Amino acid sequence: MDSFILLLSITLMYSTPLVFGALGGVISERSGVTNIGIEGMMVIGAIAAAAGSYFTGNPWIGFLMAGICGAIVALLHAVASVSFAADQTISGVAINLLAPGIALFACRQLFEGAAMSPIAPKLPGVVHGHMSLNVTTLIALIFAAIMWFVLYKTKWGLRIRAVGEHPQAADTLGIDVYKVRYACVLISGMFAGFGGASMTIAIISQFTQTAISGHGFIAMAAVIFGKWHPFGAYGACLLFGFTQALVILLGGGDFVVPSQILSMLPYAMTIIVLVLFVGRSVAPKADGVPYVKGSR
Amino acid sequence: MRGLEKFLRGRFAAAAIAVLIGLLVAAIVLIAAGYDPIASFAALITGAFGRPKYITNVFIKATPILLTGVSVAFAFKTGLFNIGAEGQYILGTVLATIVGVKLNLPMPLQVPVVLLSGIAGGAALGAFVGWLKARFGIHEVITSIMCNWIAFYLCNFVVMSNTFHKPNSQSALPVNPSSYTMILGSWKKSEAGKEFLAGMPWLREVLLKTDLNAGFIIAVLVAVLISWVLTRTKLGYELRAVGFNRDAARFSGISVESNIVLSMLIAGGISGFAGALAITGTSPHTITLLAAMEGYGFNGMSVAFIAGCAPIGCIPASIMFAALIYGGMSVQQALGVPSDIINITIGTIVFFTALPGIAPYFADKIKQRREAKELANGTKAGEA
Numbered sequence: 172m173d174s175f176i177l178l179l180s181i182t183l184m185y186s187t188p189l190v191f192g193a194l195g196g197v198i199s200e201r202s203g204v205t206n207i208g209i210e211g212m213m214v215i216g217a218i219a220a221a222a223g224s225y226f227t228g229n230p231w232i233g234f235l236m237a238g239i240c241g242a243i244v245a246l247l248h249a250v251a252s253v254s255f256a257a258d259q260t261i262s263g264v265a266i267n268l269l270a271p272g273i274a275l276f277a278c279r280q281l282f283e284g285a286a287m288s289p290i291a292p293k294l295p296g297v298v299h300g301h302m303s304l305n306v307t308t309l310i311a312l313i314f315a316a317i318m319w320f321v322l323y324k325t326k327w328g329l330r331i332r333a334v335g336e337h338p339q340a341a342d343t344l345g346i347d348v349y350k351v352r353y354a355c356v357l358i359s360g361m362f363a364g365f366g367g368a369s370m371t372i373a374i375i376s377q378f379t380q381t382a383i384s385g386h387g388f389i390a391m392a393a394v395i396f397g398k399w400h401p402f403g404a405y406g407a408c409l410l411f412g413f414t415q416a417l418v419i420l421l422g423g424g425d426f427v428v429p430s431q432i433l434s435m436l437p438y439a440m441t442i443i444v445l446v447l448f449v450g451r452s453v454a455p456k457a458d459g460v461p462y463v464k465g466s467r
Numbered sequence: 468m469r470g471l472e473k474f475l476r477g478r479f480a481a482a483a484i485a486v487l488i489g490l491l492v493a494a495i496v497l498i499a500a501g502y503d504p505i506a507s508f509a510a511l512i513t514g515a516f517g518r519p520k521y522i523t524n525v526f527i528k529a530t531p532i533l534l535t536g537v538s539v540a541f542a543f544k545t546g547l548f549n550i551g552a553e554g555q556y557i558l559g560t561v562l563a564t565i566v567g568v569k570l571n572l573p574m575p576l577q578v579p580v581v582l583l584s585g586i587a588g589g590a591a592l593g594a595f596v597g598w599l600k601a602r603f604g605i606h607e608v609i610t611s612i613m614c615n616w617i618a619f620y621l622c623n624f625v626v627m628s629n630t631f632h633k634p635n636s637q638s639a640l641p642v643n644p645s646s647y648t649m650i651l652g653s654w655k656k657s658e659a660g661k662e663f664l665a666g667m668p669w670l671r672e673v674l675l676k677t678d679l680n681a682g683f684i685i686a687v688l689v690a691v692l693i694s695w696v697l698t699r700t701k702l703g704y705e706l707r708a709v710g711f712n713r714d715a716a717r718f719s720g721i722s723v724e725s726n727i728v729l730s731m732l733i734a735g736g737i738s739g740f741a742g743a744l745a746i747t748g749t750s751p752h753t754i755t756l757l758a759a760m761e762g763y764g765f766n767g768m769s770v771a772f773i774a775g776c777a778p779i780g781c782i783p784a785s786i787m788f789a790a791l792i793y794g795g796m797s798v799q800q801a802l803g804v805p806s807d808i809i810n811i812t813i814g815t816i817v818f819f820t821a822l823p824g825i826a827p828y829f830a831d832k833i834k835q836r837r838e839a840k841e842l843a844n845g846t847k848a849g850e851a
Contacts (some may be wrong), residue, residue: 261820264550
């Protein structure tokens, strides 16, 4: 029983950064903007959180800074993909090249040339019996619920989905497509930033070069697997978190499988899950297509 | 101003503007962080071109990113996004090392066999991603990234495995010397070679102090070949047709699915080739334990985008990026500027190449201003 609870709490812990990243992916793609830059925005969030928490001594400030910095990077993506109708894949890739550069440069500037930050104060844990969870896990769940409510129960959500499915129709109804997309991409960056923070000031307690290693892309896979739905994406992230928990638990003991092979598990699992489920998942119609006012 | 406007509408404008903005952003970041940008750029240029040795090393550094650049450019021309060049490169190094260590044939046989195994490794990984896309419709970007990390851990697994690990080191066993592709590799270290080179300090520095190898020449040939295939052959036509309009291609009898797999197979093979050439051509002639992605594939993407995904354009682009990366290391040594500034520069450059509208936008501005001026002059002339 104890090992089951341990597995469950590690699963929840490791799925949290993915959940934030995936929520960011859902909101951005629902409005019709592919955001491959989630990974980069998570890296920026990771350093911002560690630095903010270290220098102020208050991890909550670090968490907020991560969201703000993620949104600032997302602004670049929004300008490129909404205003300039750029190739969203290239723009996202550029952000993924740019962000680790900025993060490491900032890290070396702030911490005397080191590629990792010192140990920073962590966000508080929530302990219930044997379950030990970080508060970020709860925040992620609450945000998933809020996003579901906003997307499916409010007029704002209806507008966002309309813009992602058929921007021309939305435009004729008086919805400002550009404004909606800007807002969604910025929120997407904020969530990705939170995701980075829930790695560096909740799971580990410092920024390292490999703190975010493909998590943003696993989160994007979770968006597809979760059918662009907040709860679907949440469930998908739990599955990916579970594979990471297995890596940690099995890697700890004298297990026959070498650790390098074990480390491949989350990535292999992502491909397997996509193979099994992608055919049944349909993207928002205008996802990844720039909208140019007046064009048909 | 008319000349500038014409340039802005030309094909090189987007690249030139992106590079300029990249350098500008780097300068701003440097100033903000308290470094001298002029001194940094000077150190960068001296570090890249200051000595014959440095220039040679720039070309050696350009070799892998030219090939991964051609790989990305080729896939892009056929409508695919090969973000997996990194993993294909890694798998190329791994397979070349495995074969190069285990096999010891005479050199004329060994070199092609080792290179081909690297190509096969990259091609297999690329084809797998292509198959996932063709058969299941999974976006190649996500599967490629997953494959990158799988290749990454596979490399570390091979390095640490009992068969290949070199004791007391962070690397695998080096490949047999019969796999080497350095230019005049054995001659330059022989007595006759040393004697000959003693009188020629320039050549001596280039040959003895670097791993000068045949890689760059081969890479240029690959770029030319791929360009020819894309523009002059039926295969290239079909591949581009699939990329340009999938439905139209299908309608005209082209098999979309097999072309997707074929395109990724070729792209992967080129990246795997880059990995194999790195093993045969440069020290330590083996794979080492990876702590983070080395960026050969990602830099290849930058090369391809700045070249507008034209394989021939990748040649100058790869030299420029290699100079940035190699010269960037001396900036760190000389002035203590973190070399990550180079990644910021490169990221900015790629970001602005994603904005195809930016050069025509400035051209329009110039035109507007000129017309306004002409109008104003015209009215003045009219009044007089």
